[in-house]
Amino acid sequence: MGQIVLTKVRKAFGEVEVIPGIDLQINDGEFVVFVGPSGCGKSTLLRLIAGLEDISSGKIEIDGKDATDAPPGKRGLAMVFQSYALYPHMSVRKNIAFPLKMAGMSEAEQNARIENAARVLNLSNYLDRRPGQLSGGQRQRVAIGRAIVREPAAFLFDEPLSNLDAALRVVMRQEISELHQKLKTTMIYVTHDQVEAMTMADKIVVLHAGRVEQVGSPLELYNAPANLFVAGFIGSPKMNFITGPEAAKYQAHTIGVRPEHVEVSKDGDGWEGKILLAEHLGSDTFLKVACPVVGEMTVRGNGEMGLHHNDTIRLKPRADRIYRFDDKGLALK
């Protein structure tokens, strides 16, 4: 089991309030991603759940039991750190065995679990090496192995992929997702990368300045962002925001149009604009366009459309895909 409930959790470092008060429920078996820009409090929130930081007020329940004052080792949670945090003086086997040894488990049981974890993570041939002799990806797997063997109530991941190169990051991302499908254990994953959040999560928690902006599945956040911040943070490239008379036509203070929801044509109807920059990715072309009516827009064009710098084009947003926001930045229904 791995249900985690946060009630009015608040954290302040001295005078500075990092998290003013969060209510959040994480269900058993869910893959939850905390995402937000740096300094939004996502890592702090994870460390509060882990018990590595004390909360200033509020309550943390794990599996229905109050864990607010429990030390980190007694919460039944396992954590994978950004720097992997392997014990450099111990072999891979001893690293993975450490939590089991601390729990006072018998040697035979320890070995059975280590062998099993090593098989799952393709580490069987490396058990006698030291962390210093392993590659980045292998170290990451050892860190995950050390977490798996404890059979924790939930896994906590603190930006585990940010030290890996781009190609390996994609591979490890998929491995972690597969691991979740296999183990069906609750996972809480912190990242600033919205692509990781979108691809891995069952549920995304978008954080901004210590507050929860929105909680929902990746597609809910994409299709129905609750406010300007979420609308701008989820989706790549970013949503275009338009204010003024064009927005007023839709009875809104601000309207948002995603780059992929704009029809690009050379001479259709819509806003006229001049291409400032064209990024050709092959399948798609991203265009930065200066429109006299609505300002600067980023749009996605077809890859085969031969569009270049300084061409004049027309942009027509899809009517059913226009997001409307009021003057406080909240979404209008």
Added chain:
Amino acid sequence: MARAVSKNAKIGYTIAAWTVALVIFFPILYTIITSLKTEQEAIEGFNLIPSFTFESYQTVQSQNDYFKPFMNSVILSVGSTILALIVAIPAAWAMAFSPTKRTKDILMWMLSTKMMPAVAVLVPIYLIFLRTGLMDTRIGLTVLLMLINLPIVVWMLYTYFREIPGEILEAARMDGAGLREEIVHILAPMAVPGIASTLLLNVILAWNESFWTIQLTTTNAAPLSAFIASFSSPQGLFWAKLSAASTLAIGPILILGWFSQKQLVRGLTFGAVK
């Protein structure tokens, strides 16, 4: 090697490195050579080939027993270093793992005591030793040497402890380690190399310390540095005997240094290079 180095340049560097090394080592070498000469040869002038006589060593041993100052050196250097470690480990530990706003200032203040010439405090310390009966005692000198080297010991340990990443300690906490297990299984093994090189460097520093040992001892607590000095006697300088005494004094520490080169280099860089 990232840059291609031409063969000529390599030869040039090798010759230059050997020359520098020989120039630096020459005084020690000449001391050893002189110790193997007769007194007559020693004062005659520059001469690299001695008559290989052990006369001076015999005289040195019969005049002043070598064993006693040797033991004093061992007791003073090892004793003061261990005392310093006992005081410095908890201090550096606290400063590295729970620093406050004033930690850096305290470290600077401790180091600043090393910037003062030792002779500036000679009179007060001399008087304290005289009044408390510590003059020419091993215990007095051990404590003094400990205090002299303490700032360096704290600084070295502090930089080593700082290198232990905080996330590793947090990982241990997550893995269920209490404070005791954290220290026994994680911190101590990771701190041992740093403590070892600190220990080595400070044994050598204490062994070579000569200002205070010469000022504050006569016979009972005199270590090898004072033993050497006793051969520059009022009857005149006996170069061969002085050299023999020096060779005997630096021998043990030279051997220790040779075998612990690796740890020493790491110690000398104060943990700055990984």
